[in-house]
Amino acid sequence: MKRVFLSIFLAGAVSAAFAQKSEITAAKNDWGLFQLTSSSATTPLAKKLEALAKGLAHTDKAIADEKSKVMPEAWSYRALFASSAAILDSTSTANADANLKIAQDAIVEAKKLDTKGTEKDNINSAETNIINAVRNGGVIAYNKKDYKTAYEKFVAATVINPQDTTMYLNAGIAARNIEDYPGMITQFKKVISLNSPQSKDLYSEIINAALSKQKDTTAALAVIKEASAKFPENTDWIKTETQIYIDRGDAAKSEQMLTALAAKEPNNPNYQVLLGNIYFSQALKLQADRNKIDAKKVKEFNEVTAKMNALLDKSLPFYKKALEVDAKNQGALETLKTIYGFRNDTKNYEDIKKRLDALPKQ
Numbered sequence: 001m002k003r004v005f006l007s008i009f010l011a012g013a014v015s016a017a018f019a020q021k022s023e024i025t026a027a028k029n030d031w032g033l034f035q036l037t038s039s040s041a042t043t044p045l046a047k048k049l050e051a052l053a054k055g056l057a058h059t060d061k062a063i064a065d066e067k068s069k070v071m072p073e074a075w076s077y078r079a080l081f082a083s084s085a086a087i088l089d090s091t092s093t094a095n096a097d098a099n100l101k102i103a104q105d106a107i108v109e110a111k112k113l114d115t116k117g118t119e120k121d122n123i124n125s126a127e128t129n130i131i132n133a134v135r136n137g138g139v140i141a142y143n144k145k146d147y148k149t150a151y152e153k154f155v156a157a158t159v160i161n162p163q164d165t166t167m168y169l170n171a172g173i174a175a176r177n178i179e180d181y182p183g184m185i186t187q188f189k190k191v192i193s194l195n196s197p198q199s200k201d202l203y204s205e206i207i208n209a210a211l212s213k214q215k216d217t218t219a220a221l222a223v224i225k226e227a228s229a230k231f232p233e234n235t236d237w238i239k240t241e242t243q244i245y246i247d248r249g250d251a252a253k254s255e256q257m258l259t260a261l262a263a264k265e266p267n268n269p270n271y272q273v274l275l276g277n278i279y280f281s282q283a284l285k286l287q288a289d290r291n292k293i294d295a296k297k298v299k300e301f302n303e304v305t306a307k308m309n310a311l312l313d314k315s316l317p318f319y320k321k322a323l324e325v326d327a328k329n330q331g332a333l334e335t336l337k338t339i340y341g342f343r344n345d346t347k348n349y350e351d352i353k354k355r356l357d358a359l360p361k362q
Contacts, residue, residue, distance in 0.1 A: 030055035056081040075110035076119035083129030147177040203227035269322040276318030283311040
């Protein structure tokens with residue numbers, strides 16, 4: 001009886017092992033069938049997801065058994081089914097995320113067990129699927145205007161692939177849409193660090209956010225210095241920097257900085273215009289203050305007017321110098337037109353107006 005019992009026991013054990021291994025075979029067959037049918041655009045999404053769920057179910061059984069769960073193909077095919085479902089399931093974020101987690105865990109197990117590298121191709125395919133699934137999830141969320149989820153997905157994609165410039169950029173844009181400006185700045189700075197051709201525009205976005213959204217002139221100045229070192233030809237940032245100093249009441253700092261730049265590049269009209277703007281912007285501020293003065297306070301009104309004119313007198317030589325270098329400098333011409341108009345200097349006003357009108361239309 002003992003021998004009979006032992007034979008039956010062994011037969012049963014062999015049958016169980018074969019049954020569990022057959023689950024892996026079934027999973028492989030289902031994967032091959034899925035690859036044949038999924039390429040057709042006419043196959044409904046529901047059918048594709050159903051096929052993937054069927055294959056995944058086979059791997060559920062395979063990894064539930066003590067003998068077959070140590071087979072690397074049980075996990076590699078599990079990763080393939082789950083990662084493919086994560087990519088395709090555009091109808092349910094929850095389901096896509098659940099399949100993504102299954103695929104990620106399966107890859108960990110597959111790599112641990114695949115000591116001979118027989119499942120390398122399947123593992124690589126599943127990893128590619130995971131990256132694309134995360135990216136797609138971000139795009140789907142963004143198109144649904146779920147910018148918070150989109151941001152999380154895009155950031156997750158950068159964790160998987162730290163060199164993915166597009167995902168850093170997308171993450172920054174999504175962060176901007178939820179007004180997470182620190183997040184936006186972090187992501188855009190990462191894009192810049194990867195030498196993106198969009199770096200110049202991203203610097204401008206960061207500077208603008210630091211000034212208009214975060215009201216942080218110190219941070220803005222630091223970014224301006226970094227940006228200007230990389231793109232010295234961009235005078236807009238220099239203009240912004242000088243305006244920050246002016247707003248801080250440090251016009252002398254602006255003039256010192258621009259004078260040094262103008263000395264290095266005497267044939268650059270932009271520096272002359274910016275030097276003129278230092279005084280012109282202060283005159284505009286005084287004009288705003290003057291407009292608030294009671295009409296009866298003639299003395300106070302005249303005193304402010306005198307200060308305005310003194311500032312305009314300081315600005316004029318710089319605009320004229322800019323025109324000596326570049327006779328068609330639009331910035332200098334437009335400001336001079338404003339100054340001469342304010343002073344009722346008809347002769348000079350008409351002369352400048354003619355020069356402006358003669359410029360090619362933008």
